[in-house]
Amino acid sequence: MKSYMLGLGIISVVLVCAACGEAGSSEENNASANEVVEVDSEFTNEKVEIPANPKRIIADEYLASVIALGSMPIGAKELSLKNPYLTEYTDQIESIGMDGNESYEKILSLQPDLIITGTSDQAVYDELAKIAPTVAIPFGTLKNTEEEITGIAQLLGKEEQGEKWLENYQTRIEAARQKAQDAVGEDASFSILEATGKSIYVYGDNFGRGGQAVYQALDFQPDEEVADIIMEEQWKELSFEVLDEYAADYIVLTSNDKTIDDLKSDPIWSGLDAVKNDRVYVWQEERSWYYDPFAIVEQTEELADWLAETN
Structure with a gap:
């Protein structure tokens, strides 16, 4: 470039x-x-x-x-x-x-x-x-x-301002990370998914939808079997036939029209362990698309609070 x-x-x-x-x-x-x-x-x-x-x-x-x-x-x-x-x-x-x-x-x-x-x-x-x-x-x-x-x-x-902003950022991120990992343990796997119409997408750690918050800030990981694919490609469209291969212990899902109840009544989504055990966080694209520094710290705290409440 x-x-x-x-x-x-x-x-x-x-x-x-x-x-x-x-x-x-x-x-x-x-x-x-x-x-x-x-x-x-x-x-x-x-x-x-x-x-x-x-x-x-x-x-x-x-x-x-x-x-x-x-x-x-x-x-x-x-x-x-x-x-x-x-x-x-x-x-x-x-x-x-x-x-x-x-x-x-x-x-x-x-x-x-x-x-x-x-x-x-x-x-x-x-x-x-x-x-x-x-x-x-x-x-x-x-x-x-x-x-x-x-x-x-x-x-x-503005290097001095940058250092001060990052000090506060790191303090908030570390607190959220500790809260999240205390709730679910370090070995829990996470998927970053998006459902739009009839399409499903999976995302890595630098393409929005909560990937930066989950994989970078909270330091969780996808399932080992698909981690390399996700992180290398950063985004990938999935067929329903392979959804279960990418669905981890916890799912952070972007969708403007689906709820947890919708997922539980769907013949495909309802078969996923994360859905069965209420380990899915659904938010709309206006909350998940952004991945600037302000968005990431607030998303990280939002997800950490959800994990603490869920567990």
Whole structure:
């Protein structure tokens, strides 16, 4: 993937002064408006300058991480603005359109000084770069919350804020993990499934639906027989004939139209041990699809509470 490579150990930035001249003590303590950061770019095969202290950020991706670091973007995608885990932050952020159909005109009108995008499409990047300095971090480049917060903090020059946010995050995650493992034991296996219409999907640890919370934060695992397939492919459509092979001791199920009672009355679902023993957590896609840092910590605590109550 062509990108500005960001993350743990893979960001390369150099502070440079864009204008020469004498600076007073106040300017020495605070980055001036002319100070920029040089970022390695595989798109252009050269250093690209971005503001050291951007004030008008378009978060085409990574909205939650930018907010976590104390910055408030001026624009973001519609789907990100609908994130239920960010409702207290997004009232003043303007929509730049739906995912895959963002409005360049809208982005231009907002006069950004930095655009952070998740695209790996050269044509999309080129259009964004015409508007403002643009950093592309393609989907999957940052593998977990720690890498995402650290990478975005390095980009924005907010490493201290990033470290503090992660300290609080780890405290909450460790408490939730202990609660969950005390409830079910370390050897319990978990499946991350989604039922939409007549289709069933299984997910790994970096594709939403609770995978990050279950497999990364709570440190549970799928059944050994299918673990490699799930983690390598990250998502896979299943036939009903093989559902029992992927159904573990506990199931975290995304569905907008199924309840536990529906599963128990279904001839296929009702045969699964997790369904028989009430070890299924059903939530709607608006709660499970998101896997930003805010979503993951709240999902982790939500699932830990369910496991404690269930057992």
